[in-house]
Amino acid sequence: MQTGSFFGHHIGLSAGDPALMDEPLAPGMVFTVEPWYYNHDIGIAVFVEDVILVTEDGAEVLTATLPRSPEELEALMR
16 A cells, blocks of 8 residues: 555644645554645635554554534534
């Protein structure tokens, strides 16, 4: 499995960890996937970040139980 184009970066010891685009993924690596949405007209910015762990068998989304749908996020903000 190789890294590809994604919006995110590896997670390690530094808050500004780089995206290692040429580094093959290996078990134990952890990285973010950070899709985002900006709407400057209504003053909203939404980042829905997931944290991914590379495993021997594929990958595990460590943030899978967090709210993701618009309804769940709106409920969280209330």
